[in-house]
Amino acid sequence: MKKILFYLLISASLFTACEEKMDVEFNEEGAKKLIVEGSITTDTMPHKVILSWSTDFFSNDSAQMVTDANVIITDGTKSFKLTEKVPGIYFTDPSVFGDTDKTYSLNITLQDGRKFSASDRIFSLPVVDSVIVRDTSLYMGPDKGDVSGYAILYYGFEKPSPGDFYLWNLYVNDTIFNKYYWNSTFTDDKFVNGSYIHDFMVYFVENKDIKRDTNSIILETLSISKNYYNFLLDSNQETVWRGSPWDAPPANISTNIVNGAGFFKASAIKRNKILLIKKGQKKLTNKSVDFHRSSSEKPSFSRFPGSRMVLSFVSSINFSRSFAS
Amino acid sequence: MPARAQKRYTVSGHISDQSGELLIGANVIVRSLKSGVVSNAYGFYSLTIPEGEYELLFSYISCKNKTLSIKLDKDISINVDLEDAAREIGEVVISAERKDANIRSIEASVTRLQASDIKKISVLMGEADIIKSIQLLPGVQTSSEGSSGFYVRGGNADQNLILLDEAVVYNPSHLFGFFSVFNGDAIKNVELQKGGISAEYGGRLSSVLDVRMKEGNTKKISGEGGVGSISSRFTIDGPIIKDKVSFMLSGRRTYFDLFFPFLKDSVVKKSTVNFYDLNAKITYNINEKNRLFVSGYFGKDVNKFGSLFAINYGNATATIRWNHTYGGKLFSNLTFINSNYAYNLGVPAGSQSFSWLSNIVDYSVRNDYTYFLNPSNTLKFGFLTTFHKLRPGRMGEESKNSFFSNIKIPDTHGIESAIFLQNEQKIGPRLSAIYGLRISMFNNIGKGTIYKFQQGEREYSVVDTLNYKSGEIFKTYWGMEPRIGLRYMINDKNSVKASYNRTLQYMHLASNSTATFPLDLWFMSGPNVKPQRADQVAIGYFRNFFNNSIEFSFETFYKKMYNTIDYRDHAQLVANELLEGELRIGKSYSYGAEFLLRKQSGKLTGWISYSYSRVYRVIPEINNGERYNPAYDKPHNISVVISYDLSRLWQLSGNWVYTSAIPVTVPTSSYYYSGIKYPLYSERGAVRIPGTAYHRMDISLTYNYKIGKLDCSSNISIYNVYNRHNAFVVYFRDKNAIADETKKSTTGNSQVEVIKLYLFPVVPSITLINVKF
Numbered sequence A: 001m002k003k004i005l006f007y008l009l010i011s012a013s014l015f016t017a018c019e020e021k022m023d024v025e026f027n028e029e030g031a032k033k034l035i036v037e038g039s040i041t042t043d044t045m046p047h048k049v050i051l052s053w054s055t056d057f058f059s060n061d062s063a064q065m066v067t068d069a070n071v072i073i074t075d076g077t078k079s080f081k082l083t084e085k086v087p088g089i090y091f092t093d094p095s096v097f098g099d100t101d102k103t104y105s106l107n108i109t110l111q112d113g114r115k116f117s118a119s120d121r122i123f124s125l126p127v128v129d130s131v132i133v134r135d136t137s138l139y140m141g142p143d144k145g146d147v148s149g150y151a152i153l154y155y156g157f158e159k160p161s162p163g164d165f166y167l168w169n170l171y172v173n174d175t176i177f178n179k180y181y182w183n184s185t186f187t188d189d190k191f192v193n194g195s196y197i198h199d200f201m202v203y204f205v206e207n208k209d210i211k212r213d214t215n216s217i218i219l220e221t222l223s224i225s226k227n228y229y230n231f232l233l234d235s236n237q238e239t240v241w242r243g244s245p246w247d248a249p250p251a252n253i254s255t256n257i258v259n260g261a262g263f264f265k266a267s268a269i270k271r272n273k274i275l276l277i278k279k280g281q282k283k284l285t286n287k288s289v290d291f292h293r294s295s296s297e298k299p300s301f302s303r304f305p306g307s308r309m310v311l312s313f314v315s316s317i318n319f320s321r322s323f324a325s
Numbered sequence B: 001m002p003a004r005a006q007k008r009y010t011v012s013g014h015i016s017d018q019s020g021e022l023l024i025g026a027n028v029i030v031r032s033l034k035s036g037v038v039s040n041a042y043g044f045y046s047l048t049i050p051e052g053e054y055e056l057l058f059s060y061i062s063c064k065n066k067t068l069s070i071k072l073d074k075d076i077s078i079n080v081d082l083e084d085a086a087r088e089i090g091e092v093v094i095s096a097e098r099k100d101a102n103i104r105s106i107e108a109s110v111t112r113l114q115a116s117d118i119k120k121i122s123v124l125m126g127e128a129d130i131i132k133s134i135q136l137l138p139g140v141q142t143s144s145e146g147s148s149g150f151y152v153r154g155g156n157a158d159q160n161l162i163l164l165d166e167a168v169v170y171n172p173s174h175l176f177g178f179f180s181v182f183n184g185d186a187i188k189n190v191e192l193q194k195g196g197i198s199a200e201y202g203g204r205l206s207s208v209l210d211v212r213m214k215e216g217n218t219k220k221i222s223g224e225g226g227v228g229s230i231s232s233r234f235t236i237d238g239p240i241i242k243d244k245v246s247f248m249l250s251g252r253r254t255y256f257d258l259f260f261p262f263l264k265d266s267v268v269k270k271s272t273v274n275f276y277d278l279n280a281k282i283t284y285n286i287n288e289k290n291r292l293f294v295s296g297y298f299g300k301d302v303n304k305f306g307s308l309f310a311i312n313y314g315n316a317t318a319t320i321r322w323n324h325t326y327g328g329k330l331f332s333n334l335t336f337i338n339s340n341y342a343y344n345l346g347v348p349a350g351s352q353s354f355s356w357l358s359n360i361v362d363y364s365v366r367n368d369y370t371y372f373l374n375p376s377n378t379l380k381f382g383f384l385t386t387f388h389k390l391r392p393g394r395m396g397e398e399s400k401n402s403f404f405s406n407i408k409i410p411d412t413h414g415i416e417s418a419i420f421l422q423n424e425q426k427i428g429p430r431l432s433a434i435y436g437l438r439i440s441m442f443n444n445i446g447k448g449t450i451y452k453f454q455q456g457e458r459e460y461s462v463v464d465t466l467n468y469k470s471g472e473i474f475k476t477y478w479g480m481e482p483r484i485g486l487r488y489m490i491n492d493k494n495s496v497k498a499s500y501n502r503t504l505q506y507m508h509l510a511s512n513s514t515a516t517f518p519l520d521l522w523f524m525s526g527p528n529v530k531p532q533r534a535d536q537v538a539i540g541y542f543r544n545f546f547n548n549s550i551e552f553s554f555e556t557f558y559k560k561m562y563n564t565i566d567y568r569d570h571a572q573l574v575a576n577e578l579l580e581g582e583l584r585i586g587k588s589y590s591y592g593a594e595f596l597l598r599k600q601s602g603k604l605t606g607w608i609s610y611s612y613s614r615v616y617r618v619i620p621e622i623n624n625g626e627r628y629n630p631a632y633d634k635p636h637n638i639s640v641v642i643s644y645d646l647s648r649l650w651q652l653s654g655n656w657v658y659t660s661a662i663p664v665t666v667p668t669s670s671y672y673y674s675g676i677k678y679p680l681y682s683e684r685g686a687v688r689i690p691g692t693a694y695h696r697m698d699i700s701l702t703y704n705y706k707i708g709k710l711d712c713s714s715n716i717s718i719y720n721v722y723n724r725h726n727a728f729v730v731y732f733r734d735k736n737a738i739a740d741e742t743k744k745s746t747t748g749n750s751q752v753e754v755i756k757l758y759l760f761p762v763v764p765s766i767t768l769i770n771v772k773f
Helices: A004-012 A226-238 A308-316 A319-324 B115-120 B130-134 B256-262 B735-739
Strands: A018-022 A034-041 A048-053 A070-074 A079-086 A089-091 A102-109 A115-122 A130-139 A146-157 A165-172 A185-188 A196-206 A216-224 A261-267 A269-275 B008-017 B027-030 B035-038 B044-050 B052-059 B066-072 B080-082 B110-114 B140-142 B150-152 B160-164 B187-193 B207-213 B222-227 B231-241 B245-254 B272-287 B290-305 B309-326 B330-347 B354-374 B377-395 B412-426 B431-445 B448-454 B461-468 B473-489 B494-505 B507-510 B521-524 B532-545 B550-567 B583-599 B604-618 B636-645 B650-659 B667-673 B676-681 B694-707 B710-719 B727-734 B752-758 B763-772
Touching: A034 A102, A034 A115, A034 B667, A048 A070, A048 A102, A048 B667, A102 A261, A130 A196, A130 A269, A146 A216, A165 A196, A165 A226, A185 A226, A196 A216, A216 A226, A216 A261, A226 A261, A226 B676, A261 B667, B008 B066, B008 B354, B027 B044, B035 B044, B044 B052, B044 B309, B044 B354, B052 B080, B066 B080, B110 B115, B110 B130, B115 B130, B115 B187, B130 B187, B130 B207, B256 B272, B377 B521, B412 B521, B676 B727
Parallel strands: A034 A261, A115 A261, B008 B080, B160 B207
Antiparallel strands: A018 B752, A034 A048, A048 A089, A070 A079, A070 A102, A079 A089, A102 A115, A130 A146, A146 A196, A165 A185, A165 A216, A216 A269, B008 B044, B027 B035, B027 B052, B052 B066, B110 B187, B140 B150, B187 B207, B222 B231, B222 B763, B231 B245, B245 B272, B272 B290, B290 B309, B309 B330, B330 B354, B354 B377, B377 B412, B412 B431, B431 B473, B448 B461, B473 B494, B494 B532, B507 B521, B532 B550, B550 B583, B583 B604, B604 B636, B636 B650, B650 B694, B667 B676, B694 B710, B710 B763, B727 B752
């Protein structure tokens, strides 16, 4: 998926680009930083914050977890104290949920008294008209060629205000499909502000990735802040998209953790569940479930993994670089 | 010298080669007076000397000398055709006259190459390439392998004024930089000024690359063509009316995509990847006093990947020039120029179809004069004014079924003007000087939208939006740009030269990667962006050996640049109406020493160059304000360029280049987020990775023969002979995280690799046939 343009171009023009592993190491040591991975959503559930220390770049050691910290999420009026259930992993009470249009702060006090904080806002989501699953095939680059699978299509208006950001998660039989940021679809609304989004392929699930007994597909639509959008974009730029001469100079991934790194994310969340019905003993078909209006709608459109090539384009017109990478 | 109160008369005219091609920089020497002049960019010369009888000697590097006896008792006009010294195949030419321009010319830091020099240089895929040749000169750096970007004396890639028949070429590259837009067959002459920049040029800080197209044969139809491994090309030129009107038409096109339909891949099958360009010129020799030139360039890169995605880009330029002489001493050139660079990209069909367009258009008028006052003083003066219209981006109309809205980033407009005056003066037998002043001005004019920004730690935020009416001038910059060059002859074989120049730049390229990209946008100075400014001093020692057959030069320079532009981390440079908020401004400086040994005649020709140079940037909001090296800071540079005539029929040429490893930013520590390893970086450009110094050797063998009356040649070349895997890009990745996306990656399961991407192993290529008639 990396360097697609480049690859196409190169292969197309009889040039070849080859990779070679280099045997070098840098023993520069960076200062230890507190790493935060946390989120709060509009779901009622235990919300999680993971605290760890930064590690050496070239070592394979696990991160050292940060234990016995005092971790609190607050919206200014209500405060939720988090409990450490596993070393370094802190949970809120299961009854906790976030409200839209509120800003949530995360306050961390380490055992040694050092304090860290972060904040993020929950933005509201538009209404999702529908989510459709469709049989289709998709070109996945020169290696794979055309691949058949299921397109998860999104329909609905984008919010009329400019400056909205979205992330989608897809669950196939309750297992997350976009496990990593690099196969997650996310976008800004720069090119679609207020538009009716239709036939937008949020995800493409290859036939090989969907089991015969699959009966449910859940598309989660999340509102995210600009800062988190930048964090996702930077994450891609600094890892999987790297490796072309059109890359911008390496730079640290943005963060909202004061004095630390990582991200504390706040999101509104909506889910569309699609039930797939088996046709006889044969493979899944979406004909009978072509259309599904979920009661707890979710919205959006964005960055699509399979055709990242196309969408990385669209969604962030940072295309020149992201496309090239 | 006879300095009596004698009547003076002027002898003037044009100097051309035997095909009628005007010669730039040909010498006219009056032996008895030990003085002379050099023809200007339009082949015009003028000498005003006392009444008398003289022998005039006309000479030019690749031509036979010509001597004419004249009786000067009135103003006279003499046009001279110099016969080609170029030879029957393989014949070795030894010039009779010494060629000591290296030491005698006042300009230092200037290199001229002719099309024939460039064609001798072995290059990738056998495509003669002006920019690839320029990159082999001392003081000129490449960005990444195969790139058409170049960096002169620590200046950025956008600080080069690239002119094709006086029209600015905004993107000199084809095929993402692997080839340049200049077709060697259509080009007459190339001059690179990297220091002591003449007052007639401005608008870029670091260099001028002045490329001139051929005028076309005025005597008979001639042409050349070739079938290479990448492209085919064909040029035809000749008289429309003999000695009066001539034309030149040259085209080339790549053809590797013609094979795509035979490939298996469903998308590649329906893909198009090609580029083509056309050069055309008509020269009308109206009469002794008037000449008219009309020339144009059009080039395009077409890349279409099935119905998935398309990106096209190209330059178009048009130049109309009128040369007029007033009484033999005053030469005027009036030029109208249009230059256009455009790209569009998009997805052709479907609900996510879109098309994004961007372009930059220039309209210029330039009027410059050369006044041949006397053999000791040649004045140049004139003005130039350009209207720039930038259209940074807009959605096209063709997205009917698409859900993308039609957005548009506001256009910007500006007027860039300059007046200049320069004198080239022989102060004594040893000392000569060129001194001049350029005054330049830049106006931002409406309609326009300017954002006011407030500084932030990472990003700037908009605090105000100012809209300006159409035609309203809302910001003006101006500045003085003094230029001085001195040459002192120690004796016939040695000279020293010194120069100082100040340059200002009002147009900038938004690019923060090591290689320039076709989507990189130009933007202009304005309320948020001050003009870039540079001061450069250079001193050089020049010496010729062995009867001027070997030239040596040593030059050293220091350059200080103000309002240097860099970008915040993770800047969004494309499709961003708030682009100016992504800029981070500071200073930079560079210094270096350059050695060049060059041999231009004989069986063995070529050069060896070595330069040592450094460049630093200090930008308060980048790298914590600590100075850092941009990616093109490569201290050591060696180029060896050699061509050897083995026999009458065989010619061997080769190059070897070496450059130091580039500075890179490397991770010093890391962290886990969602089970993925994220890098934490050191300061910018802190490390040069061992083993990433660049070196490469190319060899090419040419066989010349005749078929009937046609001069033919075939060529085999090998790029990267010893198959060095030069790093194109070095990056870091977590093998476990990326190799298998389905694998459960947890903290501590990483395996970091340093990956080198290399582009060209050994690449052989064949040019089946080149024909000249």
